[in-house]
Amino acid sequence: MxxxxxxxxxxxxxxxxxxxxxxxxxxxxxxxxxxxxxxxxxxxxxxxxxxxxxxxxxxxxxxxxxxxxxxxxxxxxxxxxxxxxxxxxxxxxxxxxxxxxxxxxxxxxxxxxxxxxxxxxxxxxxxxxxxxxxxxxxxxxxxxxxxxxxxxxxxxxxxxxxxxxxxxxxxxxxxxxxxxxxxxxxxxxxxxxxxxxxxxxxxxxxxxxxxxxxxxxxxxxxxxxxxxxxxxxxxxxxPTIANLDDQVKATDKGLMEVIGKRLNWDWMRMDPxxxxxxxxxxxxxxxxxxxxxxxxxxxxxxxxxxxxxxxxxxxxxxxxxxxxxxxxxxxxxxxxxxxxxxxxxxxxxxxxxxxxxxxxxxxxxxxxxxxxxxxxxxxxxxxxxxxxxxxxxxxxxxxxxxTMADMGMVHGSMKMAKKAMGGEMEMAKPVKYEAHDEAKVSPIKNRTELPVKDLPTMVEHGPDEHGPGSITMAKNAYRQFDEPGVGLGDDNRRVLSYGQLKVLETPKDRRPPTREINLHLTGNMHQYIWGFNGKKWSESQMIRFKYGERLRINMINDTMMNHPIHLHGMWMDLYVGHEYGKNPRKHTVNVQPAELLTVDITADAPGQWAFHCHLLYHMKAGMFRTVAVVRDLEGEPIDAEA
CATH class of the missing domain: 2.60.40.420 (Cupredoxins -  blue copper proteins)
Known part of the structure; x- marks a missing residue:
């Protein structure tokens, strides 16, 4: 080398x-x-x-x-x-x-x-x-x-x-x-x-x-x-009154249109x-x-x-x-x-x-x-x-x-999760993913294989149900694996997206998962609280994986921030719409504002592991979970040395 x-x-x-x-x-x-x-x-x-x-x-x-x-x-x-x-x-x-x-x-x-x-x-x-x-x-x-x-x-x-x-x-x-x-x-x-x-x-x-x-x-x-x-x-x-004219010139919008958009952001208690x-x-x-x-x-x-x-x-x-x-x-x-x-x-x-x-x-x-x-x-x-x-x-x-698109309010053709039918465009029907609750885990023997292609393209959030730990949320979350990210892609440069990544060799375990966990990424920017499903780490339950199972985590970003999510000890196979064996494998996945992102995991690492946002101050503020890979979902975390 x-x-x-x-x-x-x-x-x-x-x-x-x-x-x-x-x-x-x-x-x-x-x-x-x-x-x-x-x-x-x-x-x-x-x-x-x-x-x-x-x-x-x-x-x-x-x-x-x-x-x-x-x-x-x-x-x-x-x-x-x-x-x-x-x-x-x-x-x-x-x-x-x-x-x-x-x-x-x-x-x-x-x-x-x-x-x-x-x-x-x-x-x-x-x-x-x-x-x-x-x-x-x-x-x-x-x-x-x-x-x-x-x-x-x-x-x-x-x-x-x-x-x-x-x-x-x-x-x-x-x-x-x-x-x-x-x-x-x-x-x-x-x-x-x-x-x-x-x-x-x-x-x-x-x-x-x-x-x-x-x-x-x-x-x-x-x-x-x-x-x-x-x-x-x-x-x-x-944005301030002093730079209002700058924004008018930069966006090529009318004064009243710019003011109107600012009022919309203020109403949502957010800042573009x-x-x-x-x-x-x-x-x-x-x-x-x-x-x-x-x-x-x-x-x-x-x-x-x-x-x-x-x-x-x-x-x-x-x-x-x-x-x-x-x-x-x-x-x-x-x-x-x-x-x-x-x-x-x-x-x-x-x-x-x-x-x-x-x-x-x-x-x-x-x-x-x-x-x-x-x-x-x-x-x-x-x-x-x-x-x-x-x-x-x-x-x-x-x-x-x-933009409003980054909060799931309005999306362009790439973000509207549309498909061509009969020469017209039809918007995909959104689904709803309820937040994970460890008290409601179904017996593993009753499960069947989950689909590995054509997954839902849009999730409807619905009413706020995450409490004070989440004061902003997207109306809808979308698949964005072909999106380069805010501020990129408008200057004729080729920009890498997750959708372009394919593993060189298919990993050994690419079984379809049989269970899914839904995690909403949530935040209260005014109090600087960050968490999953509206809860900080200190308020949360341990998430249990059964040793040997293949499971899926759906992450729904309800915030306007990007979040790099890292799972310790195990790989995350990132769904990007490829042939299942070609989906990329990562230890850290970036979840964009108003994004629905899915990863599949093989629970092959006994013990307790960290799962968190890798923005250090978000992690300190509560965007952290403990994952335990256990023998039985009804039991306690296992001792890896036992």
């Missing part, structure tokens, strides 16, 4: 934001880029990576404290394993002194490599003054190695060492991070690469790691309190600029720990195929990723090989990973551009044949605005 590793913000006047609410019982979440040939990884990993190139002035300032982005590469499958040291350390981040939580002295932490078919061994030493943890995101591990305090283990106390050890049963690009409090926001994350036991189906010459993240010099607990105290605290792009809760007003967007002005460089020779392993390790920020002038071929999503898809841009939700291959065509520099979804800033690097080269940085696009 080969390997190359290794930045802020420009606020437009245009859009953003919103909400979360503190749970009294919070969920237990508790510039130089070296390039190695395929054959030189082992040697290179042993030697470590050279430091990133930075300006002499910044270098001088950094001597006493170090600079973010100087991370190493470790091989956790080697005899004796590896040691990881978690501690606070003064580092220069975007030229200013911060005090992040570092892993082996860096943010991101070291790239950890493993080998499929071998054992991985990691000793984690806690040098903090508080408990910590590491969760191996997307990895199939015994539940007591999953690293979620209060769910799968007690956590790692100050001064203690915890040894993670498990057999590696997969390959691909993953990542790791803290599952304790808000430590992830403080820099506690890194990329994880699992090399395949057999030949890699991806053809490439040079490999580079890209870890995208968001950093704030504020204390994360202070940021959370601000969100609870004032809705839209970080949204400086909200609610794209991100926390924005570039406080965030510095980082690529491999470096800000845009620090511009980390990825090198390759003209004609070489470059594999970028991209991880969104941000806490709250979605990124729209592109390399202007170069088409990208998507070859891997969430660690799973997919049939190659050529595209110009992709949106990467929080906690997702994508591998893309690009060919450097000539002796020129190209900008690696990751634009925040709300357009409040960007991270940036350069792909070039040598150091010191740079390309033009694209201007930030106009910030997107939510």
């Amino acid at each position: 080969n390997l190359s590793l290794a930045t802020r913000y420009s606020c437009t006047e245009r859009e953003l934001v919103v909400s979360d609410n503190s749970d009294s019982k919070e969920p237990p979440i508790s510039n130089k880029q070296p390039r190695l040939s395929r054959r030189s990884f082992v040697k290179g990993a042993a030697a470590g990576l050279a430091g990133l190139a930075i300006s002499p002035s910044l270098q001088a300032k950094s001597k006493p404290k170090g600079v973010a982005g100087n991370f190493s590469v470790l091989d956790a499958s080697k005899p004796g394993g590896i040691d990881l040291y978690i501690e606070r350390k003064d580092l220069l981040i975007d030229g200013k002194v911060g005090r992040p939580i570092t892993i082996n002295g860096s943010i991101p932490g070291p790239v950890i490599r493993m080998k499929e078919g071998r054992e991985a061994l990691m000793r984690v030493h806690n040098r903090l003054g508080e408990s910590t943890s590491i969760h191996w995101h997307g990895m199939l591990v015994p539940f007591n190695m999953d690293g979620v305090p209060g769910i799968s283990f007690p956590g790692i106390d100050p001064g203690e060492t915890f040894t993670y050890k498990f057999d590696v049963r997969q390959n691909g690009t993953y990542w790791y991070h803290s599952h304790t409090g808000l430590q992830e926001q403080l820099g506690h994350y890194g990329q994880l690469i699992v090399e395949p036991e057999d030949d890699d189906p991806v053809d490439y010459d040079v490999e580079h790691t890209i870890v995208l993240s968001d950093w704030t010099f504020e204390d994360p607990t202070t940021a959370f309190k601000k969100l609870k105290t004032m809705e839209g605290y970080y949204n400086f792009q909200r 600029t609610d794209i991100a809760d926390i924005t570039g007003s406080t965030y510095t967007y980082l690529l491999n720990g470096r800000s845009a002005r620090e511009n980390p460089t990825f090198t390759a020779e003209p004609g070489q195929k470059v594999r970028f392993r991209i991880t969104n390790a941000a806490t709250m920020s979605y990124f729209d990723f592109r390399i202007p002038g170069l088409p990208m071929t998507v070859v891997n999503a969430d660690g799973q090989n997919v049939e190659p898809v050529e595209t110009d841009e992709l949106r990467i939700a929080v906690a997702e990973t994508y591998d893309v291959v690009v060919t450097l065509p000539d002796d020129k520099a190209y900008t690696v551009f990751a634009e925040a979804m709300d357009r409040s800033g960007y991270a940036r690097g350069t792909l070039a044949p040598k150091e010191g080269m740079a390309a033009k940085v694209p201007e930030l696009r106009r910030r997107p605005m939510l």
Whole structure:
């Protein structure tokens, strides 16, 4: 394999934001880029990576404290394993002194490599003054190695060492991070690469790691309190009387029409600029720990195929990723090989990973551009044949605005779930999915196989039945797997959608499911409460899966926000209308506003697991559930070691 590793913000006047609410019982979440040939990884990993190139002035300032982005590469499958040291350390981040939580002295932490078919061994030493943890995101591990305090283990106390050890049963690009409090926001994350036991189906010459993240010099607990105290605290792009004329010009609508739409949003107690809760007003967007002005460089020779392993390790920020002038071929999503898809841009939700291959065509520099979804800033690097080269940085696009369509009120031809009949268009009849109730689970012996194609395209919500934990809700929710997302698809660029993803090889277990669970994604933005079916984690029941069963979860997003939903310990097979065996397999799925999204799951992992929104402040505010894989749906959670 080969390997190359290794930045802020420009606020437009245009859009953003919103909400979360503190749970009294919070969920237990508790510039130089070296390039190695395929054959030189082992040697290179042993030697470590050279430091990133930075300006002499910044270098001088950094001597006493170090600079973010100087991370190493470790091989956790080697005899004796590896040691990881978690501690606070003064580092220069975007030229200013911060005090992040570092892993082996860096943010991101070291790239950890493993080998499929071998054992991985990691000793984690806690040098903090508080408990910590590491969760191996997307990895199939015994539940007591999953690293979620209060769910799968007690956590790692100050001064203690915890040894993670498990057999590696997969390959691909993953990542790791803290599952304790808000430590992830403080820099506690890194990329994880699992090399395949057999030949890699991806053809490439040079490999580079890209870890995208968001950093704030504020204390994360202070940021959370601000969100609870004032809705839209970080949204400086909200509609006001002062910018009314700007909106008229930008939308090419009449003044009264614009005012009318604003009144509609006010009536629904919503804001069309609610794209991100926390924005570039406080965030510095980082690529491999470096800000845009620090511009980390990825090198390759003209004609070489470059594999970028991209991880969104941000806490709250979605990124729209592109390399202007170069088409990208998507070859891997969430660690799973997919049939190659050529595209110009992709949106990467929080906690997702994508591998893309690009060919450097000539002796020129190209900008690696990751634009925040709300357009409040960007991270940036350069792909070039040598150091010191740079390309033009694209201007930030106009910030997107939510529409009534994003709340299920009105939808265009793609979102109306229509079908052609006799030359006319007939709107599909909506169904209704009642919220899951653990007290009403039917005996498994009475079940039959559920359909695996032509699933309902639209769900009618009906009256509000989720209580104070949900103050906004879509009238209808729609399948949106062919939609690129708000703010994308209108500039003639090809944009990746879930509907384009097909697994390269059909997984072993693609039985039709026999049971379904309906979860409404709900929120009260004014109080910053987030949850499922109107309940925070502290108010909820454990969701039980029967060991060995194949089941379905329908997620209905009643909010105006995107939510990246992550299930620990098991894969989610995402329904996108393909032949059933070709539907993509993911560990994190993004659910768009007013979207109906369906995943099928094989309950093959005994123990207790976390299931949650991966927006960190939403998770803290209650959008979290505990899943127990049990022997019997009438019994208690099983002990995986029994």
